[in-house]
Amino acid sequence: MSLREEVLTRVKALLKDRRVDGVLGLSLFEKEPVPCLFEDPFDVDALVIEPKWLLAKLAMNILKTAPQEYRLGLVCRGCDDRAVTELAKRNQLDRNRLTLLGIPCTAEQARKCLCSTPYPREIVAGERVEGMYPMNDEQAQLFLTGSMEERMKRWARELNRCIKCYGCRNVCPICVCIPCKLEDDLWVKRGHIPADMVSYHLIRAFHLSDTCVSCAGCTDTCPVNIPLMLLQVSMRETLKSQYAYEPGLDPERVSPVLTEQEKGEGTLFQEPAWIDSLRGGS
C-alpha cells in the first residue's frame, strides 16, 4: 500500500468511527492540490499528501471557530506536528480535540527546508529519513558566516527587496499574536516599502526565536525570494547546542528563554557569533 493509501485508509476509519468530526488535509481539485476539510468518508478518495502544505495554522483556526465539541484530524508532517505542540503550549489550541496523522517528508523535502527533523513524533505510515544539519547548507553558509560587513551587505540586498506583503507572517504557523507587533505604529512605519529591516524583519525573527519549527513557510511564500528562514537558523542552533532544546519536540518542556530568565542567571543564552551585526560595530 502506498503512503497515500495508508493515510487515506486511516482518515476514512477515523471519520467512519466518528472518532473525529473532520480531517484537514489536501484534496485534488482539477488535478491540483488544495486544502480540504473532509467530513464525509465518501469524499476521502480525493485525498492527496503532496506537496508539503502547512496546515497547522488552519487547524488552529478551525478549532477556534468550531463548536467546543468539534474534534479534528490533521494530516501533518514534522513541522506541522511541532507547530501544533508549540500552539498548544501557548493555549492556542486544545490538543485533546486534535488527532494527528503524521507522515514523514522525503530527503529532498528535508534538504529544501534545511530540516533537521523531517518527520513527526508519531507516523502512521512511511519511512523516516535523516534530517540535515542546516549550517551545512551552502546558502546558510553564505548568509550566516563571513565578516559582518559581508553579511550585512548580503542581508541588506535581500531585505531591501521586501514588498511588505505580510506573507511571511501570514503563513507562519506560530505567528499568532493578537495584536501583531508588525501592525504597531511604534515599530513598523505604515505605507512604505521595503518594510524596515530591523523593526519589521528582526522583530519578526526574534519573536519566533524559541518557537520557530523550521517549516520554511516564510522562505517559500516570499514573492521576492528572501531566504527568511535563515534568520532563525543560528538561534535554533544556539538553543539546541546550549540547552538541547528544539521548539515543538517536547510538549512538556518550557522554552529555556523563559526558564533561564526566571532563574536570573544573567544573559539568556550564549550569544551567537553573528550578533555583532546588530550592534553596528565590528
Place this chain on the structure above:
Amino acid sequence: MNLNFIKTICPYCGTGCGIILQVKGGRAVTTLADRSHPVSRGGLCIKGWTAHEFIHHPDRLTKPLLKKNGKFKELSWDEAIGLAADRLKETVKAHGPDAVASLSSARCTNEENYLFQKLIRAGLGTNNVDHCARLCHGPTAAAMAYALGSGAMTNSIADFSGAECILIIGSNAAETHPIIMGEIYKARDNGAVLVVVDPRRTEVANNADMHLQINSGTDIPLIDAMMKLILDASLENREFIASRTDGFTEMKEYLSQRTLEELSRECGIPLEDIRKVAELYARAREASIVFCMGITQHACGTSNVYAICNLALLCGHVGKPHSGICPLRGQNNVQGACDVGALPNVYPGYQAVADEKNHAKFAQAWGRDLSRKPGLTVTEIFAAAGTTVRTLYTMGENPLLSDPNQGHLMEMIPKLDFFIAQDLFMTETARYADLVLPAACYAEKTGTFTNTERRIQLLRKAVDPPGEAKDDFSILCLLLKAFGLKGDYADPSEVMDEIAALTPIMAGVHFDRLGTHGLQWPVPSDDHPGTRYLHKDTFTRGKGLFVVPKYTPPKEMPDENYPFVLNTGRMFSHYHTGTMTRRSPFLDREVDKPFVEIHPADAARLGIVEGGGVTVTTRRGSIETFARITTRVMEGSLFAPFHFSEAPANALTIEELDPDSKMPELKVCAARLEKG
C-alpha cells in the same frame, strides 16, 4: 462545518496570481496563497493576501436604484432592465445608434466583456464600446499590433528568470506587479543585469544595477541614443534585421538626423551611462524590456512603444525564450477585455470592424446588421457627452477618478439624457448615474480572466452576491433578451465556446481545457497547448516593422506659475480608484490618507514638513493632500497616487491626447505646490 477552500484568481493587477478563498458559512473569511499556481507559486502581495476583505462590505450595492428628484429609490430587476432597455432604445430611435456610448470593464470576465460588446454592437448597432485599457496600454496595443502584429506581452512571466539583461522602463513593478518583480529579481540572482529607467527613484530603481533617472517623457531621445550607440559599435543583430524586419533603412536615416549630444541633453542622462546600458542590452544573449504606464501615459505614448519595439528589433531580442517586449498589464482582465472586443475599432480577437470580411462574419454570427464605423474612445465619449452622445452605459468603471481632468467630466456627465452604471459600490461615478445596477464581484462568479502573459484562467464562484445583486453575466443576459438577442446561455462556458468559434487566437479555448493552469493564447485549435512566447520564426504580421517614432515633448512644462512637474500613478497597498482596496481594513490601515511625494529641497524651500497639509494646483484644478518628503522624486517633481477620492490626482491631470491611441498624458503636467 461547511468550510470550503475555493481556488480562484486575484482580482487586482494583471499578474493573475492564484488565491484560495476560505469560505465558511457562505462568507469568504480568509485568503490563502495557492502553492500550485503556475504564476504566483504560493506568493502574494499585500492586496492579494487581503482579497477577501471587501467582498462582504456593508457598502455593497444590493438592489437596483433609480434616481428621482436627485435621490436614489429602489426598484425591481424587472423594472430596472425594462427601463434600461427602453431608454437605450429611445436614444437609438431619436438620435441614432451612435448616440449611445458604453464602457465595458477590465475588471469583469472575458465572457461578460464579450456579451457587453455584443449587446452594444448587435443590440444597439454602434461600435461605441471602449474601456479603461485606453488609459493604460492603449498605445501598447496600437503600436505593437502595427509593428509586430500583436499588441500583447510577447513572453511569459516565468521567462524573466532566464534573461541576461532586463531593462525596465517606466514601471514600478515592485509596487504595481510585485509577484512579477520577484521573477525579475530571480533573473538578477541568476546573474542578469537589471537596468531601470524612471524619473523617480522607485523601489525597483533601488534594487537595480543601474538607474537612469530621465527627465519625464523623454523616453524616445533616450532609446534613439541607445540605438545610435548600438549601431556605432556594430552591435546590431544584422542577420535578424535582414531576415525578419522591414523599415531598417528608414530607421537608420531617421537616427542619423540627431546627434548623440542633443539626445543625451534632452533626456538628461550622461552619454557614457547611455552607452553602458545600450551595450549591456545589445550584448546580452537574451534580454527583455519591461514597460508600463511610464511609457504609455504620454501624448506620444504610441511612439514611445514604437521606440521600444525598434530597440528590440535592432538587437533581435524578440521571438525567443527569455527575450521579449513585455508590457505589464494593469488590471486583472484588461488583456482579456481587449481580446474579446471591448474596443471601438475591433471585434473579438482584434478583427477590425472596418474590414468588410470581419463585418460580414460577425453580422452573420450575431444575426444583425452591424455598424461599419469604428466607435468612440473613452476620452472621445466624455468629450461628446451631452452633445452627440446622449446615453451612457458603464460596467465596472469609475472614470471620475481614473480619467484625466475630473472637473471636465463632472460638467459633462450631467448633460447626458440617461446614464446607467453597473457596479459593486456607489462609486464616485455611479453617484452621477440615473440607474444603478448592483453587480457581483470576482468571488461571486465563474468565468475567465486573462493575465498579462495571455494566460486565460478560470475564476470559481466562492460565495453568493449580496442581496439582489447579480453577476454581470446574468444582467447582460437579461438585457440581450430585451434586445431580442440570445440571452439564454446556460453558463459562461457556453459564451466562451461562442467566443472560440469567432476568435482565431482563442479558437481552442474551452472551460474544460483550462484546469487550474489555464491556457496562453494564441490557442488556434482544440489540441493546441497554448503559446509561451510570440513571434517565433515569424512575426504575427510577417516581418517586424521598424517605425520611426514621432517624439513630442510633454505638452505642459513647468513655468513661473506652475513650477513643478506632476507625475501620477499607483502605490503598493492600494489599487486604482480604491473602490475595493480602501474598503479593505488591512489595506486602509496601511495607507488611509492621500499624499504627494516632494523632494526634501523643495519642501525646505517652501517650509513644508513631513505629513503636513499641502495644496497642489494645476490649470485644471486643485487638491488638498499631505506631504511625503522623499528623495524618490527629483527636485522640481511631484508624484501623487490617484487612489484617493478626497484628493483626486485626476482633478489635476491634463487631457492632452496621444493622436494615435487617444491616451491622455497622465504622467506629466505642470503644477504649483503650496503649504497648507
